Amino acid sequence: MQSTLECTGDGSVCFRGHPASKKHTGKWKASSLTIVCLFCSYVAISSISKNLVSYLTNVLHETNVAAARNVSAWQGTSFISPLVGAFMADSYLGKYWTALIFFTIFIVVSATSSLVSIDPQVWPVWSDTISCQHIILFFGLYMVAIGYGGIKPCVSSFGADQFDDTDAVEKTKKGSFFNWFYFCINIGSLISGTVLIWVQENYGYGIGFGIPTFFIALAIGSFFIGSEIYRFQIPGGSxxxxxxxxxxxxxxxxxxxxxxxxxxxxxxxxxxxxxxxxxxxxxxxxxxxxxxxxxxxxxxxxxxxxxxxxxxxxEELKVIVGMLPIWATGIVYFSVLAQFSSTFLEQGRTMNTQVVGGFAIPAASLASFDAVSVIFWVPVYDRVLVPAARRLTGNARGLSELQRFGAGLFLSVMVMAAAALVETRRLAVAHAGGEMSILWQIPQYFLVGASVVFACVGQIEFFYNEAPRSMRSLCSALALLTVGLGSYVSSVVVTAVDWLTTRGGGVGWIAEDLDDGHLDRFFWLLAAMSALNLVVFVYCARRYKCKKVF
Incomplete structure (x- = not known):
């Protein structure tokens, strides 16, 4: 029997239900396996999402507006479904078993969905807009979204659970966990946005959408092999x-x-x-x-x-109610961030994709530059900015979670301003008969990555640390819910802008031929929304009071 000093102080247990050993369980050796798992999962989901708008327009022949709306709605579902997994994890099954259940859904449906992405000629067509392939594909896509959505809050919070809150050294390392978790999933994003999208473009969507199934299998394996060294939090009921x-x-x-x-x-x-x-x-x-x-x-x-x-x-309920104003500001932030997988891609597709040596960069691949930016900013933040900020603020984390989130919101204003300036210049060049290089999109994607490192990591760390211990999966899911609602808001904004700007027979801001539209005005609108959202966030953050535990 282990002594009390040899066990964790946060009430966690080992796989067999005994108090968890501080020496033999948890910490980086356990959390690193969850990071590998999330990396593989993200390769799978992002290889589908990054080129989905191109698949819908090029293969299923949807309009730009319909494709942007459908992608935003699908992404929204993948970030709302975490509430189901989080509720199951916190209430009854625990994070480990809940993740395994949703992994099973993810891999089975992913394998099935890859089959329907084969040449649409083999599928019956019922009308000009609906086919058998449409229905089966979207059913599979939404089931994949549910499977991945149930995994993400459980595995990410489960990885953070491997560090003991009652141990000062381990608690500090937990902050680094969130940084390196985002670092690794963005390496996955880079791989999916370059290698896998190249496979899709050159060898067909059947193979390109089938590869994610292999990565899901790797994710399950890496998660399962760590069972003996994990620390488990006991579910606290609903x-x-x-x-x-x-x-x-x-x-x-x-x-x-x-x-x-x-x-x-x-x-x-x-x-x-x-x-x-x-x-x-x-x-x-x-x-x-x-x-x-x-x-x-x-x-x-x-x-x-x-x-x-x-x-x-x-006090549990007070914590949740108190976090809601901060939570709400994340919705507007993610509605802006949703543009990098929809309207940014449509913007890129109108530009010259030829670079040095005649090599062509698919618009969806350039979108992966935000992942390069994240990979750059995470070690800079963790190794340079945190020590420097620590000396100024006295905070062991450098910046508080809310300060970090606020910095990310400010950068989101810069993202949309950069995109608007590029689009204004692109339109001028296009109207003069020229073509602007797609490399001009790099600054806006670089700023997206910087914004993610500050806002996304700061937000998920804030919701995890402020959440009562028995509600951490649920609060992590609430953080992800802002991503989903942001995607829905983006879809609504796109639809509203299209309706308002096409009244009276106009071509609209987001036209079929973007050279005839004014996508720059749409980007400036989102920049204004971001600026207003930042003001609201600062007000709410100044009034927020952190929880206190015994």
Missing amino acids: PLTRACQVVVAATRKRKVDLPDDSSLLYEFDGKTSAIEGSCKLEHSSEFRFLDKAAVISSDEELSDPWRLCTVTQV
Whole structure:
């Protein structure tokens, strides 16, 4: 039997259910396997998403507007489905088993979907816009989105779980985990955006969409072989049920007076929380109405969780409610970021793709330059900016999660401004009878990568660290949900702009022939949205108060 000093202090257990050993489980040797798993998964999903707009327009003959709308909606689904996986993980199955279930869905459907990407001539056509291939392909794509969506919050938070929050050294390393996790998945993005897209362009979409199945198999293998060295957090029951209990109990006691002394509020005796796998949270002064759920008005309430809740249970809900304004600003950010896989590609396809030696760069491959930017910025941030910022701020992480997120939002304004300037110049060159090199898109993709390193990593680290321990998968899924909702907002904005600018017979800003449109105005609109979103974020961030644990 291991002594207490040899075990982790966060309540994690090993694969057999015993307290996890600090020496033999977790840390980088375990988390690195989850990074490999996420790398392979991302190669698979991004090799589909990066060239999907080209497949829809070139093979299925959809319009630019329809392709951009369909890609945005599909991406949105892949980032909304994590809520299902996260709920299962936090409530009942745990992150490990939930990930394996969704991996099974991912690999089976991916293999099936690759078959329907073969030459559309072999599929029956029912109308000018709908074919059997359309229906089966989109069904497969949405099932792939669900499979990948269920994996991502579980594996990423599971990797972070390999570091003990109660150990100062391991807690610092957890911050680096998120940096290198993004570093590796962007290497995967680079591979898929160059090698695999080249395969799709030159050997057909059947082979190009079949390769992801192989990478999913590698992901499953790398995840499974680490079972004996992983640390597992025990599921704490349904977080949604606990949140509803707080709301119901507080509403029932809406006429009850709160005590002046917060120590009189109900809390579980002892040092551990009544919630399995969690820790106690200190009482906070925000959202005082919810505190009424923890007021003891009779002894009979002690056995009824719908009438009396612990302070920690109330604080869990307060944490989630408090994070919502920060969460909302992420939606606008990701609606802007969604352009690099839709309108940026359409912009690139109108440009001269020939470079040195007559080599042609597919527009979808240049989109992978944002991955090069991330690969550049992650080590610079982790090894240069963090130590420098640490000396200035005294924060072990260099910048706080919110400061990092805010810097990324500022860079998103620069992204759209750069894209708008390039498009203005491209239109001028095109109207003069010339053709602008696609390499002019590099600055906007480089800024996208820098923005991702600051905003995306900062956001997911913020939601993971601020989340109650028993709700980390759910909060990671909430962070991913902003990506999904951002994609839907992007789809709505594209549709609204197209409707408004084509009224009266106009060609519209996003025209079939972009030389006749004004994509630059669309980019300036998104730049203005980003600037306004940054102002709202700064206001919300200044008012936010971090959680406190015992």
